[in-house]
Amino acid sequence: MKKLFLTLFCFSLIYCKKNENLNDKSISSMVALEDVELKSPAPSQAISEKALSDNSSASINNPSKIDSISKKIIKNGEMTIQVGDIKKAQQQVGEILSKSNAYVQKEDFRNTDTDESLNLIIRVPHKNFDILIDSFSNGVGSILSKNISSDDVTEEYTDVTIKLANKKIYLEKYRDMLRSASTTKDMIEIQEKIRELVDEIDIAEGRLRFIDDRVKYSTFNLTLYKEKIRSSTTSKIGFGSRFGDSFTEGWNSFVSFSLGIISFWPYFLLFPIFILIWKKWKRKTKK
Template sequence: MIKLFLPLCILFLMSGCKKSELEAVNSSPTVSADKAVEVAAYEVEAPTPPKEISQKLLPDVNQSAQPPITPKKIDTIAKKIIKNGNMKIQVGDIKKAQTQVGDILKKNNAYIQSEQFQNTDVDDNLDLVIRVPHKNFDALVNSFSDGVGSVLSKNISSDDVTEEYTDVSIKLANKKIYLEKYRDMLRSASTTKDMIEIQETIRELEDEIDLAEGRLRLIDDRVNYSTLNLSLYKEKVRSSATSKIGFGSRFADSVTQGWNSFMSFLLGIISLWPFLLIIPILIFLWRKWKSGRTKP
């Protein structure tokens, strides 16, 4: 009997343990589910990583889909070079040389800005101020050097005005911005005094803008068209009649020149006759005054 009772107790205890374990197992999913919900909610509410890190973690496809960020374009000013030159050429015939110069100018799309001719007893001079496109300047100078005559002097210079042009352009752009702001202020001005002050400022800005734009146009003109000062020179040859003058002729010329000088001097004195009349009057008055002082 005792042998049967002990195994039954052992079985009873084992069944009780298994039951408690089953209850623990059945109740554990509910607790773990709640904890899982809490963990899931915590994970959802967790802060997102920084932008830099998230961009690094994004795949290449997403990065390529975003539009590229291009830097703001900054306008650059090309170099501004002003070329000038001076040339003096001795020629045998001024008219023939002038025709040659005209042909060279047509070939290089140049033109004459000013022309001055001087005829003396010693030589003939034709001075030309020529404007030529910048790209044709060197070809023009070479053409004059080769086919017109003998070059007596030549001076070519280049002046880089890029810095000045850039400075004027920047100041001009800023002044235009200020001008628009002052015009907006003028529209919203409430008092007459403010309107007058703003209008005066606008007028000064407009004058400065006009000057700056004029300076830029002048620089562009000097850059686009170079300037060449060309002088055609012809020395006159003295004829035999004038080169072989004898002593007698020279003596007669000297006497004539002396007589002409004397006549000029005499006529100059005669032209002073009003002063010659005043002198005797002054002498008479002085003597009369002196005699009056000597009387007792």
């Protein structure tokens, strides 16, 4: 009988021991879970911060967007050609422009006593730029000056594109904030931020359009020059024509000299007054 009571007592002790261990484990697990929940941020805050960081760096860390931008090279040039007849040379230039799909953006003609000049600002497709230069170099006239330049703006274009994408992302964020704003002060501040971003976006888009236009159509400055004062080394002109030009030039110089002397007439009036004063002073010194 004693052995039976001892056996039951041992089983009860073992059972209580197991229950205590289980209770301790459950309590410790609950405490650990509470610690984790206290340390971890709110779900909405974590999601919003992650979305903001992902959106703000999406365009910067996206290599496919950067690689998709092709080379942006702006070509410019200028050339001065001496011709014998401005009108004839202008007709030749018009035919060359028609073949190259180019057009004249601005035209400026000047006519002086010594020369005539026609300045043309030409826009030509990028692919036809070199063909246009070769056409002007052959057959139009004598080249006096020539300057060709190329400017690689790929880095600037990429930088502006990335900043523009980021500004558009932040613009959408501010618009979402404006829809959920609760006070008038917050609404005014958010609207001011939106206005600034819209202005910056317009400027960036305008800069990209300008670069695209300069890349697509190159700018070429052509000057057709004709010298009026002729010499035997530049043209085959008879003695009579050269004599008439020299006579006209001499007469123009004489007229210019005479007009220059006449322009000193106030000094001629002061000269007699100076002589009278000098004579009076001389008489006083003699007395």
